[in-house]
Amino acid sequence: MTDVGNSPRFSTRGLALSVALALLVGLAIGFGVSRLAAPSTPADDSAAAGFARDMSTHHAQAVAMGMIAAKKGLAPEVRTLGEDIALTQQGQIGIMSQWLRDWSLNLNSSAKPMAWMPDGDKSALNGNLMPGMATPQEMTALENASGKTVDTLFLEMMIKHHLGGVHMVDAVLTATDDPDVLWLAKGMKTRQTLEISEMQKLQTTLAKR
Amino acid sequence: MSISTPGGENRPGLVKVGGKPAAGAKPGTKTTTGGTGGKTPPKSGGPRKPITPIKVNQGRxxxxxxxxxxxxxxxxxxxxxxxxxxxxxxxxxYDWETRAGGISGINHVTTELKSNHTYNPEKYEQSPPVGGTHSYVWQQCMGNVYDAPIPNEHAVHSLEHGAVWITYRSDLPADQVAALAAKVEGKEMMLMSPVVNLDKPISLQAWSYQLKVDNASDSRIDDFIGALRVNATQEPGAVCSGGNTATGDKPLTEEQVAALQQQQQG
Missing domain, CATH: 1.20.5 (Single alpha-helices involved in coiled-coils or other helix-helix interfaces)
Structure with a gap:
């Protein structure tokens, strides 16, 4: 080493400082990256956000149907099922609304219903009505029905409604990796699939009653 | 920049220049060793002035x-x-209030709006009303498009739940009525009805907010719905299903509500 004066003291102090500096920079980068990466939430045009909005609308109609069945279904099974569906789906609307709040997204969007769906199944849309949703006329018919007609109409309409709902759930399951969305969507699929077969059995049972 | 400590000749990092002769070598004296003194003796005689050491940074x-x-x-x-x-x-x-406040021409009522329930007809400060004492029963607001006027007392209850209520003057052209209906049908927390003596062709209401426009193609209609639907609720988590679906100009009486509930119970 030609540089006699720079040898022992530099290597001790300089090395220590370099290490400390490297640590600090490393920490800062790591800290920053983790903070930026960890809470990244779904965007306004994401499938998760679209699902939260559209499924809330879809659910709201199921709540309406379920309440009618709970109040004036003839068969006790229909009343119980209506109450179960209405309360469950209203609770799920609350969960989905809170996602949007947590993500700082608006509950309202100018996007068309189901615009988020990756398979582009817009043909199933009837105006603003998503797959399985009843028309205003069908809803009025259910509201004005009485006796056994309530049970018949409710089971028909809710089976169709659930089938449409499961179709939308399938779409979001392939389009998001948000753990909360996956959790609720899987829960919906399991439950509604079960209820579809339950309602189909009930149709057979009630036809004989 | 330099932080230096007194260190004399041995201080590392300092090099003296100027060919200081080796210790003991007298300037002007020829030495046989041929050392640092060199072969060229200084011309001037006498003792040489000491040369100030010059610092040279070796690295930083x-x-x-x-x-x-x-x-x-x-x-x-x-x-x-x-x-x-x-x-x-x-x-x-989501900052819906800022968004709503930015809509040109919007009226935000900041005075207190009561939320009490009554069976009596009410007088409202705004026309159509944007809040205040209202019927026990809300007007169904599951995207209902009513083709006749509905009682204010029921509609205000819907606003309390977070609905946006689109009203239009009865003479609004059919194509514009259809354009408005397309924003409502199938969409919960929305309802629409004509109002006979409306001062403008179209008026939009949410709880404590109102916007009057002349044409259904006005882009502020979507802005109003986007900012206020559900967001303006006074009862987060409330519903629009059930309720009254009858049209008319008087709120349901206690007896009528009892009859409605009887019918809804099957």
């Missing part, structure tokens, strides 16, 4: 640089953290 002084860089990194880190905390998404919700 890493200590202070590292210190300043470290302070800088920490400062940037703190600023970054603060900025992140201030702007991070999540938790704060």
């Amino acid at each position: 002084n890493w200590g202070p640089i590292a210190m300043f860089v470290a302070v800088g990194v920490i400062a940037v880190g703190i600023i970054g953290w603060g900025a992140w905390a201030a702007f991070k998404p999540g938790g704060a919700g």
Whole structure:
């Protein structure tokens, strides 16, 4: 080493400082990256956000149907099922609304219903009505029905409604990796699939009653 | 920049220039060793002035640089953290009030709007009303498009739940009525009805908010719905299903409500 004066003291102090500096920079980068990466939430045009909005609308109609069945279904099974569906789906609307709040997204969007769906199944849309949703006329018919007609109409309409709902759930399951969305969507699929077969059995049972 | 300590001849990092002769060699004296004194003796006689050592930086002084860089990194880190905390998404919700406030021509009623329930007909400050004492029963607002006027007392209850109520003057052209209906049908937390003596062709209501426009193609209609539907609720989590679906100009009486509930119970 030609540089006699720079040898022992530099290597001790300089090395220590370099290490400390490297640590600090490393920490800062790591800290920053983790903070930026960890809470990244779904965007306004994401499938998760679209699902939260559209499924809330879809659910709201199921709540309406379920309440009618709970109040004036003839068969006790229909009343119980209506109450179960209405309360469950209203609770799920609350969960989905809170996602949007947590993500700082608006509950309202100018996007068309189901615009988020990756398979582009817009043909199933009837105006603003998503797959399985009843028309205003069908809803009025259910509201004005009485006796056994309530049970018949409710089971028909809710089976169709659930089938449409499961179709939308399938779409979001392939389009998001948000753990909360996956959790609720899987829960919906399991439950509604079960209820579809339950309602189909009930149709057979009630036809004989 | 240099932090120096008195160190004399042996101080590392300092080199003396000027060919100081080796110790003991007298200037002007020829030596047989041929050492540093050189072969050319100084011309002037007498003792030579001592030459001030000149400092030459050998590399940098890493200590202070590292210190300043470290302070800088920490400062940037703190600023970054603060900025992140201030702007991070999540938790704060969507700022619908700012969005609503930015709609040109919107009227935000900031005086107190009562939320009491009654069976009596009410007089309202605004026309159509945007809040105040209202019927026990809400008007169904599951995207209902009513083709005749509905009682204010029921509609105000829907506003309380978070609905946007689109009203239009009875002479609004059919194509514009259809354009408005397309924004409502199938959409919960929306309802629409004609109002006979409306001062403008179209008036939009949410709880404590109102916007009057002349044409169904006015882009502020979508802005109003986008900012206020559900967001303006006085009862987060409330529903629009059930309720009254009858049209008319008087709210349901206690007896009529009892009859309605009887019918809804099957």
